[in-house]
Structure formats: structure tokens, C-alpha cells
Amino acid sequence: MTTITADQIIAWIERYSIRIAEQKEFLTKLDSDIGDADHGANMNRGFQAVLAKKAELQGKDIGALLKIVAMTLISTVGGAAGALYGTFFLQASNVTAGKTELTPEEFVLVLEKGLAGIVLRGKAAIGDKTMVDALHPAVKACRRAIAANESLDQALAEAVAAAEAGLQSTIPLMARRGRASYLGERSVNHQDPGATSTFFLFECAAETLTGKQ
């Protein structure tokens, strides 16, 4: 059976940190259109701090390493993104305490707990033009595929597709949460930066978590 190892989780986080660094300007551009032009810089500051702790992550169980990721993000990112991504990884660490590998079923639970934490902290629903618009459909797609006994590869591919569709769906929306909501109608026809960084998280998961039999 396919499992996800702690090393793969580290590879996922590392890949995502690199992706954020590469896409920093793009995320900031999206955020300057409808927010306050800091999403790229904030996420990059947080994930660079995570990268700097790579040696500390190695050899830890998945719960312990995700907790380090969470606490690092909470104390370095700031803004809504710090609280929300920090909460995601904190919830993820709670359900993986002591585990050195995860079954696909356990990995979906990680995603579901992370989503629940974000919804509780941010109080956003689908259609509010936030990261939830990408995260919620991606988690649901992953759950459906695993429940239907599809492979982890397939499940993550579907999650990426769902995240991308969710991301695209934010473009025509008028924001109802977060700083973009202050713009009212003027937030329409812009892609949400938080949903964009969430889409990258799933892309990086698909690139790093699959393949170990």
C-alpha cells in the first residue's frame, strides 16, 4: 500500500517554500490589485524561516515536524496568512502526532482537519473569495478519490484540478472576507492571492507525495 513518509512531507514543505519564493512577485502583484501588496513577501518570509529549520525537521515524526512548521509560520508570517496557514499546519500536526508515515486515508484526514481549522479561524465560506475557495474543493476531491479506492497519485491529481478550478472561480467573485472585501464591486475580476498560494500547496503535494509503494 502507498504511504507517505516523513521525508516526503519535508520534501513537500521544501518544494512549497521554493515555489513561494519563485512566485513571490506574482502573489504580491495579485495582492496589490485587491489587498495590501504583502502576501508574497509575508509567505516568503515565513517559508524561508521554515527552510532554515530543515535540519531540525529531519528525523522527527510527522506530527512534530508539522508543529515546527506551524509555529514558525505563526511567528514569522503575520497578517491573516500567518494565522491561517499556521492554523492549517497546527491542526495537521495534531492528527499526525507520533506518526512516521501516513496512509492516504490519514493524509486526507490531515487535509480535512487543516481545512476545519482555517474555516473556524477565518470564518470564511465558499464563494467569499478567499483561500477556502481553492482549499475546500481540493480537500473534497481528495476525500472522494480515496474513498473510491483510487490511487494517491490520482487523488492528488484530482485535488490539484479542483484547487485550480476553485482558484479560477475566485476571479468573478466579489470578496466578502479579508481585506479585499473593503473594495466591494472593485474586487471583481481579480484572482484571489490566498487561493493562489493554496493552489501551489496542492501542486507541490502532487509533485512530492506520490510514488512510494
Place this chain on the structure above:
Amino acid sequence: MKKLINSPENVVLESISGLGAAFPDLIKVHFNPNYIVRVDAPVQGKVGIVSGGGSGHEPMHGGFVGKGMLDAACPGAVFTSPTPDQMHEATKAVNGGKGVLHIVKNYTGDVMNFEMAADLARGEGVDVEAVVIDDDVAVKDSLYTAGRRGVGTTVLAEKIVGAAAEQGCTLKEAAALCHKVNAHGRSMGMALTSCVVPHVGKPTFDLPEDEMEIGIGIHGEPGRQRLKLKSADEITEMLLNPILEDLPYQNGDNVLLFVNSMGGTPSIELFIVYRKAHEILTKKGIKVSRSFVGPEITSLEMAGASITLLKLDDQLTKLWDAPVHTPALRWGV
């Protein structure tokens, strides 16, 4: 980008270091996590008042730490909420046994990070209350949005609640008073120019020579409407009328009139706005019994202004007049 800085990464750190060096008799600056506390913190038997938010709004909040105002301020990165560890440590540093009040501006990130900090502090047995300031009439209030932003009234709340805490009020009383100030205050702002966030290096939005943004917040985010530039008197009416209608402020009310610079607008222009606002209020039979004019809650170097009205009663007037001794605000001492 043309700024008087050394490097974008060090802007906040170097600025608060300078603030600490300038006012060692009033404040102490703590690094990692970053917060500014009054020099005699924690004051035993006094409710601690903590605020914080993104940097770039100076003198708010760090300039308002001191006797009669804030016990601590937590500066985030420019225009970015501080992190929970900062508020948590600041809360513990100012807890004099009567609990700590968090004054939070209504921005998604600020609210969430202060909530996480309050959870952490309560978990360690510190009594924490939080009051969210949301006074910006430019934002339509609705159950389905993030709600109104916290702007000018924040400074007034910090002064008034800080005075009450100095006089020995309880945590519950401080929170109730802060709610009262928020309920009686309304603001609206406008921009003539954008501003440049140091780590971005270019203006957050483009604003042509002959246009202005009405209804901006304090983070360089564009406003509700972009219009052709008008005269100072017309702009003052456009800012003041929605404020007056919102509470509403009525004939016979006493108010504090606060005209604020967004950073780039000089005093000479602020008083032109003040003059017109005072005239409009007087015509409506609203008495301006206290005034506050200057750059207090800014948006880096943005040119523009905001107007805040606070309806006063005897309690609020006395607390406004009470002594205050901070780097940016000082009277009665």
C-alpha cells in the same frame, strides 16, 4: 523607490530601535519578539492596555506607549499584522494583576492574530479582554463582509481608555469604555497619492495627477471610488457628510474633531480641511469642543487626509483631557 532607509528588510527593526533610543525615559523596546512597553511596566494594580498592528502608521501605535495611554504596542511588518507571540509576550510584560485589554483594529489578520494571542495568554491565567475598533464609514457594514475597518477612532480610544486605566478602572470597565468610544466615533479618509511599501518598491496603486481615491483605509489599499480631484472644501464635505449621517451626529452634540494626515499631507493643508469641517459642524449646531490635528495614524508617505468625529460626554471629555506622556502625545504633565 526613493526612501530614507538602509534596506527594506530592516525598516521596522531600525525604526523602533531609533524610537527606543530617543525616548529612554518613557519606553523600552524589546526585540524577538518585537514590542514596545512603557518603561515602568508592569504597573502593579493597573489594567494593561495593549495595541498593535502593521507598521507604516506611525506614530500609531509605538508612539502612543507611555503614561496615560498604551502599556505596550506590537509592531508588525509594514502593513502586516504582528504575530501572536508578540502580543502574547507584550501581554505578559504589562500584566500588573488586573488583566490586560487588547485594542484591535478590525482587519482580518489583526483580529485573528490577537485572538490567538489572547488564547495563549488566557491559557497561562492572564485575564484578557479584546475590543475591536471598526469606525470607517467608507466600508458598507454587513454580516457578509469583514466589516468596517478600524481607523482614526483607534487613536482616540487608546488615549481615552489609557487615561481610565491610569485612574484605576477595572478590566471590565476599560473594555466597556473602549466599546463606548468605538460606538461614538466615525471616520472616513481619502488619498491624493499612493504609497510605496518598502519591500515592494513601487506604488501600491497608480493615481493620475487629476484623480483621487475616496474611502481609502490605512494600508494603501485603493478606496471605494476613484474621482476627479476636487477642492479641499468639496473633499471635506465628501468625507464629513457620510460620517454625520452615519451615527448620526445631531444639533446640540459636542464632538471631538480629528483631522488626520495620511503621512504626506502637510499641516498647512490639514488646517484648510479643519476650517471647512469646523464650519460645516457649526452650521449644523454641532459644537466642536475638542480638536486634534496632525499625522497620527498614517499610511507611510501617502498624501491625503481622514476625518474622525467622536461624540463627547463629560466622561469622555475628562478622560481626553487627562495627562498623557508618550513619545507622540504629551499634555498635562
